[in-house]
Amino acid sequence: MSNPSLSPRKSPRQARSQATHDALLQAATQILSCEGLKGFNTNAIAARAGTSVGSLYQYFPNKDALMLALIHRQKMRMLRDMAEAIDAAPRDDLDAAVRILIRAVIKHSREDGLLASAIDHEEARLPVGDVIDAYLQQGSDLCLQFFRQCQALEGADHYRAARTVPVMIQAIMDHWTASAGLKEGDADAGMLAVAEQEVVQAVLGYLRHRPDAA
Amino acid sequence: MSNPSLSPRKSPRQARSQATHDALLQAATQILSCEGLKGFNTNAIAARAGTSVGSLYQYFPNKDALMLALIHRQKMRMLRDMAEAIDAAPRDDLDAAVRILIRAVIKHSREDGLLASAIDHEEARLPVGDVIDAYLQQGSDLCLQFFRQCQALEGADHYRAARTVPVMIQAIMDHWTASAGLKEGDADAGMLAVAEQEVVQAVLGYLRHRPDAA
Amino acid sequence: MSNPSLSPRKSPRQARSQATHDALLQAATQILSCEGLKGFNTNAIAARAGTSVGSLYQYFPNKDALMLALIHRQKMRMLRDMAEAIDAAPRDDLDAAVRILIRAVIKHSREDGLLASAIDHEEARLPVGDVIDAYLQQGSDLCLQFFRQCQALEGADHYRAARTVPVMIQAIMDHWTASAGLKEGDADAGMLAVAEQEVVQAVLGYLRHRPDAA
Amino acid sequence: MSNPSLSPRKSPRQARSQATHDALLQAATQILSCEGLKGFNTNAIAARAGTSVGSLYQYFPNKDALMLALIHRQKMRMLRDMAEAIDAAPRDDLDAAVRILIRAVIKHSREDGLLASAIDHEEARLPVGDVIDAYLQQGSDLCLQFFRQCQALEGADHYRAARTVPVMIQAIMDHWTASAGLKEGDADAGMLAVAEQEVVQAVLGYLRHRPDAA
DNA sequence: CATGAATGAGTGTTCATTCAT
DNA sequence: AATGAATGAACACTCATTCAT
Numbered sequence: 001m002s003n004p005s006l007s008p009r010k011s012p013r014q015a016r017s018q019a020t021h022d023a024l025l026q027a028a029t030q031i032l033s034c035e036g037l038k039g040f041n042t043n044a045i046a047a048r049a050g051t052s053v054g055s056l057y058q059y060f061p062n063k064d065a066l067m068l069a070l071i072h073r074q075k076m077r078m079l080r081d082m083a084e085a086i087d088a089a090p091r092d093d094l095d096a097a098v099r100i101l102i103r104a105v106i107k108h109s110r111e112d113g114l115l116a117s118a119i120d121h122e123e124a125r126l127p128v129g130d131v132i133d134a135y136l137q138q139g140s141d142l143c144l145q146f147f148r149q150c151q152a153l154e155g156a157d158h159y160r161a162a163r164t165v166p167v168m169i170q171a172i173m174d175h176w177t178a179s180a181g182l183k184e185g186d187a188d189a190g191m192l193a194v195a196e197q198e199v200v201q202a203v204l205g206y207l208r209h210r211p212d213a214a
Numbered sequence: 215m216s217n218p219s220l221s222p223r224k225s226p227r228q229a230r231s232q233a234t235h236d237a238l239l240q241a242a243t244q245i246l247s248c249e250g251l252k253g254f255n256t257n258a259i260a261a262r263a264g265t266s267v268g269s270l271y272q273y274f275p276n277k278d279a280l281m282l283a284l285i286h287r288q289k290m291r292m293l294r295d296m297a298e299a300i301d302a303a304p305r306d307d308l309d310a311a312v313r314i315l316i317r318a319v320i321k322h323s324r325e326d327g328l329l330a331s332a333i334d335h336e337e338a339r340l341p342v343g344d345v346i347d348a349y350l351q352q353g354s355d356l357c358l359q360f361f362r363q364c365q366a367l368e369g370a371d372h373y374r375a376a377r378t379v380p381v382m383i384q385a386i387m388d389h390w391t392a393s394a395g396l397k398e399g400d401a402d403a404g405m406l407a408v409a410e411q412e413v414v415q416a417v418l419g420y421l422r423h424r425p426d427a428a
Numbered sequence: 429m430s431n432p433s434l435s436p437r438k439s440p441r442q443a444r445s446q447a448t449h450d451a452l453l454q455a456a457t458q459i460l461s462c463e464g465l466k467g468f469n470t471n472a473i474a475a476r477a478g479t480s481v482g483s484l485y486q487y488f489p490n491k492d493a494l495m496l497a498l499i500h501r502q503k504m505r506m507l508r509d510m511a512e513a514i515d516a517a518p519r520d521d522l523d524a525a526v527r528i529l530i531r532a533v534i535k536h537s538r539e540d541g542l543l544a545s546a547i548d549h550e551e552a553r554l555p556v557g558d559v560i561d562a563y564l565q566q567g568s569d570l571c572l573q574f575f576r577q578c579q580a581l582e583g584a585d586h587y588r589a590a591r592t593v594p595v596m597i598q599a600i601m602d603h604w605t606a607s608a609g610l611k612e613g614d615a616d617a618g619m620l621a622v623a624e625q626e627v628v629q630a631v632l633g634y635l636r637h638r639p640d641a642a
Numbered sequence: 643m644s645n646p647s648l649s650p651r652k653s654p655r656q657a658r659s660q661a662t663h664d665a666l667l668q669a670a671t672q673i674l675s676c677e678g679l680k681g682f683n684t685n686a687i688a689a690r691a692g693t694s695v696g697s698l699y700q701y702f703p704n705k706d707a708l709m710l711a712l713i714h715r716q717k718m719r720m721l722r723d724m725a726e727a728i729d730a731a732p733r734d735d736l737d738a739a740v741r742i743l744i745r746a747v748i749k750h751s752r753e754d755g756l757l758a759s760a761i762d763h764e765e766a767r768l769p770v771g772d773v774i775d776a777y778l779q780q781g782s783d784l785c786l787q788f789f790r791q792c793q794a795l796e797g798a799d800h801y802r803a804a805r806t807v808p809v810m811i812q813a814i815m816d817h818w819t820a821s822a823g824l825k826e827g828d829a830d831a832g833m834l835a836v837a838e839q840e841v842v843q844a845v846l847g848y849l850r851h852r853p854d855a856a
Numbered sequence: 857c858a859t860g861a862a863t864g865a866g867t868g869t870t871c872a873t874t875c876a877t
Numbered sequence: 878a879a880t881g882a883a884t885g886a887a888c889a890c891t892c893a894t895t896c897a898t
């Protein structure tokens with residue numbers, strides 16, 4: 001699965017190289033956000049990054065590799081922010097802790113739906129299921145750590161919860177923030193508060209729920 | 215928003231026409247499932263549907279209109295299946311009722327992730343936010359009806375719950391069924407049972423959870 | 429040159445047939461006037477004529493044949509109007525006679541430039557130079573008759589004049605009426621008067637001019 | 643009217659670019675001459691120019707822009723040749739001066755009718771009436787200058803004459819050279835002499851004619 | 857005869873990728 | 878290394894023509 005043609009062409013050592021590399025990824029992200037996959041073409045990306053197509057192909061062997069690098073960057077940022085939030089979360093207040101976690105996730109959520117859905121789709125299309133799984137596993141591990149330090153989930157299945165909870169957070173946030181985006185008259189802030197409240201309710205409900213009698 | 219260039223070109227009255235129309239939508243769905251947006255081109259769709267490009271353009275004014283018709287069909291099927299499930303659900307057993315609802319959703323869930331993510335992305339890209347909102351509202355209305363007949367949600371905010379619950383169901387199902395898809399050795403059946411259990415726990419937990427002291 | 433594939437497919441005897449035939453030619457003329465050669469396609473023509481493409485192909489073996497029929501009709505109308513004007517023209521007042529001739533030409537001039545230029549171009553493109561020449565000859569013959577009855581051109585070369593004069597009339601009218609069309613604020617009537625005056629001056633000047641000393 | 647989608651995409655600075663640009667315009671002109679608007683397609687043009695379609699679209703944003711550039715080039719050449727002829731024309735011999743002017747016009751006349759009529763039609767179809775008017779005005783200005791230096795037109799309306807005369811020249815030349823083209827057996831030279839003679843007669847007649855009594 | 861759905865070659869345009877400079 | 882002109886396969890869409898009904 002680790003197709004060699006999808007790995008970055010060179011590891012940029014010099015600052016100048018690194019800058020171009022970053023500019024390309026940022027430009028790609030911006031275009032994906034504004035225009036979606038339809039506007040995502042190498043010429044446009046290079047132009048927006050202030051370089052040339054030729055340079056783009058110095059850093060990425062092809063378009064898919066660029067896409068993957070972009071996905072990687074997004075995932076890494078997400079994991080980093082999650083880890084920071086978990087570090088910063090209070091040990092004794094699950095409600096507050098969940099809220100902090102949520103605020104970390106929100107930065108990467110479908111606040112801009114074109115980017116998120118594009119990444120989703122490309123993840124599914126490209127032959128990199130195992131890489132994506134690894135990100136998922138890292139998120140799940142972070143979540144486990146979170147549960148442990150909050151003493152949540154006394155009797156429950158940690159493994160499952162560590163998968164289900166991030167998914168819930170992401171999905172509910174996506175839904176409510178997308179709604180916020182549509183009705184621009186509404187105070188986004190108000191909608192965000194609702195979103196947060198719903199997520200807290202869902203997560204805490206899930207964690208604390210004991211099935212009826214089963 | 216009701217852009218005329220996106221509405222179907224002619225409403226097929228005769229059986230033959232209807233058949234071609236359906237074949238095109240089905241072919242489009244298949245291609246999206248197998249190859250994603252990258253393989254989604256009008257020539258391929260027509261070929262797979264067993265017709266010609268010309269015919270495709272007799273039924274749809276352009277590619278986006280075809281995409282929209284496809285989205286419409288998926289949404290409608292989903293709503294129809296949800297409605298049927300709600301009708302069939304027992305009135306006095308929330309747990310069982312939720313399971314029936316879930317099994318309706320599962321048919322349309324990310325059992326095939328390329329199709330679902332493609333639809334997500336195109337929904338976001340096309341200028342049809344209001345149409346999508348209408349589908350969402352119908353789903354939400356169905357959900358409200360479900361709560362009412364199960365006497366769930368005594369004191370909670372019906373409006374919010376009717377939005378959040380379908381999102382939760384969909385997302386959790388997507389995640390666990392996608393995992394099932396990846397590790398094909400695993401018994402899909404087992405994974406589905408896990409998925410179902412997780413969703414039940416999440417939904418019931420969300421509905422029954424009373425915030426700590428607030 | 430009289431390519432059989434360009435001659436009309438059947439001579440419509442019945443009234444109904446004749447009506448459809450005419451409707452098609454009229455629709456074709458209208459489309460050529462409004463949209464030029466770019467909008468000139470068989471489907472659009474049939475639709476505007478209120479019939480089906482199938483019927484169009486009953487009357488004309490192909491698109492070029494339709495175009496030729498259209499050209500033929502325009503030429504015939506022009507010749508008929510010229511002949512009528514010449515009949516009606518006074519025998520003893522060249523100036524007045526020329527004005528009457530002009531008013532006949534004007535009905536077919538580039539008052540609508542898209543039609544005229546389209547016909548020009550198709551005349552040149554299609555392998556029907558001899559047919560076009562025949563029309564030209566008929567126009568020229570009419571012109572000769574005109575000169576004879578007005579006793580213009582005592583000593584001049586009748587043959588040449590009968591060619592040159594219609595061309596002059598057509599071209600000058602086209603130019604000034606096109607100008608009128610552009611500046612819509614101007615009274616078209618005023619511009620038409622200018623056009624007429626210019627043509628009279630040109631024609632009479634040409635007819636009466638005796639080269640310096642050669 | 644200065645529709646940005648019709649203006650050239652980049653102004654070629656380097657010699658290589660300029661060469662390609664010119665080759666494209668020349669190829670387009672040739673195709674228009676040989677096959678008319680029907681054969682005027684971007685792939686054929688690029689092929690004949692010895693480049694690729696992609697390159698064509700680097701220089702022209704679309705087909706219409708290429709057409710316009712071609713029109714522009716033809717008009718400019720015509721104006722340049724007219725200006726040169728006027729400079730070279732004798733000041734004291736109107737007959738000779740007119741002949742020189744004619745020989746300038748002849749190079750651009752309907753020596754090849756498909757090109758000329760195609761340009762006519764596209765001028766009328768494209769939304770560039772004001773640009774075309776500007777060319778017309780420049781031609782008219784040149785003509786005025788011609789009249790002035792030849793002391794023609796003592797009492798007449800300069801403005802009108804400066805419009806009518808070029809039109810007459812062009813039209814009469816077109817007619818007679820087209821005739822020459824058709825009957826290829828005839829000595830073209832002979833026909834050209836006739837054409838020239840007719841134009842001289844028409845122009846001088848027009849300029850010198852004094853209406854009967856008005 | 858009339859209809860209009862069906863066909864598919866053809867056309868305008870884009871864009872990933874290469875390579876001479 | 879960086880550039881951006883060049884390439885041409887691929888794609889969206891059109892339209893002349895046919896033919897089953």
